[in-house]
Amino acid sequence: MRKILNGLPPQTFAIGALRWSMVFIFAFFGVAKFASYEAEGVAGIAMHHPLFAxxxxxxxxxxxxxxxxxxxxxxxxxxxxxxxxxxxxxxxxMMGMGTFLVTLSFSFGASLWEDGFGFPFMGSTAQFLFKDAVLLAACLALTLHAGHTLRQRDAGFAV
Structure with a gap:
């Protein structure tokens, strides 16, 4: 077991994986917003949200x-x-965290459970939104990594 644990990559490897997976998600979802099918889909949920209405x-x-x-x-x-x-x-x-906090806020007042079944059978809106909790956590990890790195770097310049 010790041999396996000693062979693990550093935690920065995980931060890199989070970084590039989030870049991938923001790139493809961001580009999709310029397509009419996505614009119509977003309008269905965002049109009544106070931030976008x-x-x-x-x-x-x-x-x-x-x-x-x-x-x-x-x-x-x-x-x-x-x-x-x-x-x-x-x-x-921080912008990523803001993005996913906003999308998770769509959960309030939305019909989240599948008609005719109820909890725990999610409807398409819940399926669309709930994944954003993990993406929020990924952005939190990236934010904390950057913040801690800046703090440590700046501490090295303390007089």
Missing amino acids: WMYPLIGVQGTSNVIGTIELTTGGLIALGLWSHRLGLLGG
Whole structure:
């Protein structure tokens, strides 16, 4: 057992895996927001959310989706840049946490359980939203890693 434990990669390997999986998710979900099928799908759930409802009358379904997509692509880019800049990684991680807190807030007032079955049989909305709890935790881990690294680095310059 000790031989196996001694052969484990460092924890930074896990942070790297989290980083690039989140970049992948933000890149593909962000790009999808520029497609009309995704814009329509997002509108179905976001149009009545207080954070987004005001945007739809101003810039429409596709415009609102484009804004969301741009935020997601920016978040993924900042998380990627966190490999070289912990400050940018900290910002990207916090933006990612904000993204998933917002999407999880869609759970309030939504029909989450499958009609005719009830708890624990999730409807498509619950399935769409609940995965974001893990993605929130991944962004939290990236945020904490960047923050702790910045704190340790800055502590080395203390006079």
